[in-house]
Amino acid sequence: MPTPTEPARLRVGAAKSDITPSDLSGLHPMGRPFERVHDPIHLRALVADDGAAEIALISLDLVEAGDMTDVRRRIEDELGIPSDHIVITATHTHSAPRIGDVSPGALAHAGSKESLEYTETIYEAMLDALRSARAARRPATIGVGTGIADVNVNREVFADGRWILGFDQDGPSDKAVRVVRFDGLDGRPIAILVNYAVHPTVVLGTGELSADLAGVACRHVEEYFDDEAVCLWTPGTIGDQAPRIDLGLPFGAAPDDRQAARAYRAMEAQGLMIGAEAVRVAEGISRTSPAARIRAGQLTIELPCKPGENVMETMRQQDTETVPLRLSLLRFGDVALAGVSGEVVTEIGERLRAASPLAHTLLVSIANDRIGYIADDARFDRPVHSVRGCPVVRGHAESAIVDGILALLEASNP
Template identity: 75%
Template sequence: MPTTSTTPSPEHPALRVGAAKVDITPQDLTALHPMGRPFERIHDPIHLRAVVAHDGTTEVALISLDLVEAGDMTPVRRRIEDELGIAFAHILITATHTHSAPRIGEVSPGALAHAGSPESLVYTERVYDAMLAALRSARAAARPARVGAGVGSADVNVNREAYLGGGWTLGVNPDGPSDKAVRVVRFEDLEGRPIALLLNYSVHPTSVLGTGELSADLAGAACRHVEECFDDALVCLWTPGTIGDQGPRIDLGLPWGAVPDARQSARAYRAMEAQGLMVGAEAVRVAEGIAVGAGAHAVRIHAGQREVALPAKPGSDVMESMRQEPTETVPLRLAVIRIGEILLAGVSGEVVTEIGRRLRAASPFTHTLLISIANDRIGYIADDARFDRPVHSVRGCPIVRGHAEDSIVEGVLALAAEGVR
């Protein structure tokens, strides 16, 4: 369903939007893979993609990184505010969550996350520099724009919390909850030329995890397809939806730690490209069907953030590479960017399907996109009912039952309501 267009006025000037894309592929792969076997080579490059939007009063920035996770982004958000003047609370940084790429940033106290190496902290500073460069480029390229949104569907993801062999494990659970929606936000200039496309989908990009190669995985394949379909005239940002309980239908298919042979790796990459193509092609179809109307949009922008200290619990039966500092509380970070009737809701963990459904059902906005691992990654965030089962998202959740779900839904809607005028 498209957003509504209105006529700009001196009090409410037209929206301005710019986008940029920067290669962040590390040349030295030493100690950069926080999980699984070390990187041995580069299969495909990884990128940073950024969008800057301004309504004449409020400026916001959205950054998507082809990384497994971005930890506490407070330092770089402060730097962006100091150097570029974009308000700290108006910046949303997320990672595509490809498991075949490095992580950046520090682990917040109490978070269940993959600890970085000294090498990853050096790489972090390089990525921070790239963020500043991308935002400068996006701001310089900004032009009067209009915006619309739509929703499609792709059956690439599947619930991964399966009951096998007398216990809960990661697998394929076709009967479990799964959000198949491909949510799209399209920005174009007043002549109809594309600027950026925001793609939101719920899946772990783990198709090629275990190959020992750096890759943007299916998220990168989807974005490449979208950008190619628009002759590279736009930047496509992948944002992770309710990924906490969702895996791809096809991955390497080997036991954890097994080393694939060349044929097995080749099949995994074919699966990566195919699944990325399915999501990307649906995003293109949806984007082409969005009717944004003629003329400029006088779209108001609102942004805000909230940090809530919630009771912490230790993880159980999690990967050895995950670290958790014993603390009484863990910070849940919420962020909203509202562009007209489009609400981007950022949450600093891997949110499960049911929380996203509850948020959308309660949201008064035409389009609500939940973005996981926004401005931090503290671990999985399970809905309250899920705690009745010892599933992966519960074992990896650092928050005591009964606190996260309400805090997310009520917190996001309260932040968004502050911008309703």
């Protein structure tokens, strides 16, 4: 194993598998049941090591992944990857199932009997994908870059005397497309990681299973690189961000064929914009390094819990005094994936990046759990959606996230 004074030698492998359910019954946690499959959904996995430490990252085309503690322990038992070196996230497409248990105090869609059975299928798929990714590991380099895509927009709007979900052109919105490229020594990409802040809700309401715009973006990246690379989507500060164009109907309303067709054209167009920008950024990354030392860690903080207000009927919340905030870190040299177990709003991401000592800090929402929205402290002056759906009492989550991630970064230093 390398010592702290010796250069790390990065190895990376990636894998992708189809997780489209064969039976859609009981699997849609939001709105009307799934009637058919529009496009397949996938699991994408990355395994990396530097000779001393090994990490795993899994991205799922699902609306949410609940408490992933049990499966991370199972991965450790069966594959030997430490559970605190594993991050599992969901793209947050609203036209796909959820998996996992709901943590005490979390505001999440309650899992059906069918979704819990589907969860076990996905856990098996995770293990298989990680085995494949590990078997495919080879010497690699890492590079990072940032672009811009104007696909997202702030969705918290004051109209008719109340706060609603809408379109706020002037509201805070992080439009950065952050890209991490892992190449083999031949210069060909093994994996492309994309981090962007938007709710994949373009086709919510069509009654069809879909990976939405995140799936389109990943498909474009993978096709561009001749399907030799795996594209992993990680959700950024999505808590207050909507796509610019969606189905455009009231929640629960069924579209006609023309409306659905327009929504899918919007899904393809917006996903292509993000995917094409990710490709442009990836192609422009000229400096890559084989010497990125890997570090990882996790931290769980019990925060005072508050009940949700005016949330969807399908949301469930156990009456508890505290709710677990799960923080995670996957670090490759000066590149950090900072995971938070909820849908984080824009301002918290901005504060974290400003405070981080590293050149590249990517906030990943819905990492290893989804407890609800995570609103910044100032937002509590307005009864907006991200506050009504936040399970944490004001004054606790924002500092816990920033201070907790900084502590994990400090602990990861040689």
